Amino acid sequence: MxxxxxxxxxxxxxxxxxxxxxxxxxxxxxxxxxxxxxxxxxxxxxxxxxxxxxxFTHFVGRPSPIYHAKRLSAQQGGAQIYLKREDLNHTGAHxxxxxxxxxxxxxxxxxxxxxxxxxxxxxxxxxxxxxxxxxxxxxxxxxxxxxxxxxxxxxxxxxxxxxxxxxxxxxxxxxxxxxxxxxxxxxxxxxxxxxxxxxxxxxxxxxxxxDFQAIIGTEAHQQILAMRGQMPDVVTACVGGGSNAMGIFTGFLNESDVELVGVEPAGLGLDSGQHAATIAQGTPGEIHGFKCYLLQDEQGEPLPVYSIASGLDYPGVGPQHSYLKQIGRVNYESITDKECLDAFMTLSRVEGIIPALESAHAVAYAMKRAATMSPEASILVCLSGRGDKDTDFVINKLGL
CATH class of the missing domain: 3.40.50.1100 (Rossmann fold)
Known part of the structure; x- marks a missing residue:
């Protein structure tokens, strides 16, 4: 690394x-x-x-806890998955x-x-x-x-x-x-x-x-060390604009042994044109007053984007994410709608936690990645929000 x-x-x-x-x-x-x-x-x-x-203490309910998803971890058969529970904050997200x-x-x-x-x-x-x-x-x-x-x-x-x-x-x-x-x-x-x-x-x-979101990473750094006696192997979070990811990544940026992974929406597939994988498919450009990786046409105009998660369908991404990608400190992967929905249902039925569709992208990546790692390894997921807002949509989408 x-x-x-x-x-x-x-x-x-x-x-x-x-x-x-x-x-x-x-x-x-x-x-x-x-x-x-x-x-x-x-x-x-x-x-x-x-x-x-x-x-933060008396209104939001901070610090948000870290939860060891033991049943989900056992189901994947590899690394231990931990969830930073931003979904438990007042209003339901980071x-x-x-x-x-x-x-x-x-x-x-x-x-x-x-x-x-x-x-x-x-x-x-x-x-x-x-x-x-x-x-x-x-x-x-x-x-x-x-x-x-x-x-x-x-x-x-x-x-x-x-x-x-x-x-x-x-x-x-x-x-x-x-x-x-x-x-x-x-x-x-x-x-x-x-x-x-x-x-x-x-x-x-x-x-x-x-800076306001950095409290996620500050808490998580202390909590995971207290729980495990060591840093996690991987810290991951979904990325649209990228606020929850920057919040948790900030606590681990200078921990060189910790791999940081941002998870973008691949939508219907990176080859479909129906996605919002800005870092994976974008190039440097300008949008809304700043320069970043951008999904853009030949004239530099932002392209239409798509994600099943409304909070991730943005053609740009935070400039610090763009920089961290460029210097190689953070890896950026992508998850499809199908993988997202599978993770949404799996976490709900295995751990009793209904995640936001945005957060389910990071859960899906953690599930895939955990299966390739040893049981002694650990993955920390920023569970950025709860899925109350998405339940009717998912029920209709899946015909439940």
Whole structure:
């Protein structure tokens, strides 16, 4: 395995190697720079740190536990599989970690409205929850296709009091929801705060979201060491934009003996054209104000993407993921819809845990990989969310 010792990232201009940055108009650059300045100042204050820490403990329910999936491990006949249970967080996923941070930051900056996109709805629910908690108006943009698919999360957002905007142009999925939210944000960037839902977008958002999600890796590093007396052999997580993966990977980046694996959606197959395997099939390009690996056409325009998991169907990926791929520190694999559904049902029926379809991609990879390893080895999976939002869809899909 390639031994890499990583220093502080990104640099002062928001780059991870050649990826990241701020590819935005001058007016928006000034807003991004203001946000970066406020973030660096506010996050250091004892008041902000204490408020966020107390909310993580008493509102979210952190630390989330690590669970040894003994029956699943025995079924695969190889490595021991452990699950970092982000699905047990309040609102049901890892998204609440950075949503609380962003909502608190917006409050401290004196913003009047928080705007965001959502794919599967987990970011939308988490942000609507955080905004209700701190008392800030919330507006969520969501593709019409995803609204129809993720009805439980749509209902929760409405109950929590956010304004839900249906995005009916383009592919009517996550990429277009981002476009729509940016348009609304630009109406009044002085008073509005754009709370990006992953480690994507112009600087400082890839850094900010990673920092708020790093608690996953910090906890997991301590927990797995206490449970096993050693580091895991493999740490894996699903990757769309890549926030849950960056969260857990951050705790292990400098553990050179730990293999890190990001799992992308292969959809109907990498040769089908119906997938969202950005790193496997993409090339460097620009989208939504930053540079990353991108699924794009010859003119540099983002290609339509597809995944059974609404939270993974994004044509780009976080710039830090792009950099970690380029230097060889993280390996990126892909899982098909069929493998995802099999893992979804297997984990549900073998361990009594219904995962989000996004998370089921990482579970599927762990199941495949565990079978090739010895029983003394271990794989740690970031179980990024629970599958409440997906149950009706899966039942209809499988005819159960």
């Amino acid at each position: 390639k031994a890499v010792t990583l220093g502080a990232m990104p640099d002062e201009l928001g780059y991870f190697g050649e990826f990241g940055g701020q590819y935005v108009p001058a007016e928006l650059k000034a807003v991004m720079d203001e946000t970066a300045k406020a973030y660096h100042e506010i996050r250091q204050t004892p008041e902000f740190q204490q408020e966020l820490a107390e909310l 998204k609440i970690n950075h949503c609380l941070g962003e909502a608190l930051l917006a409050k401290h900056m004196g913003k009047t409205k928080v705007i965001a996109e959502t794919g599967a709805g987990q970011h939308g629910v988490a942000l609507a929850t955080a905004c209700a908690l701190v008392g800030i108006e919330c507006e969520i943009h969501m593709g019409a296709i995803d609204i129809a698919k993720e009805h439980p999360n749509v209902s929760k957002m409405k109950i929590l009091g956010c304004k839900l905007v249906s995005v009916d142009f383009g592919t009517q999925t996550l990429k277009d929801a981002v476009d729509s939210a940016f348009i609304e944000f630009m109406r009044d960037p002085k008073n509005f705060f754009y709370a990006i839902g992953s480690v994507v977008g112009p600087h400082p958002f890839p850094m900010m979201v990673r």
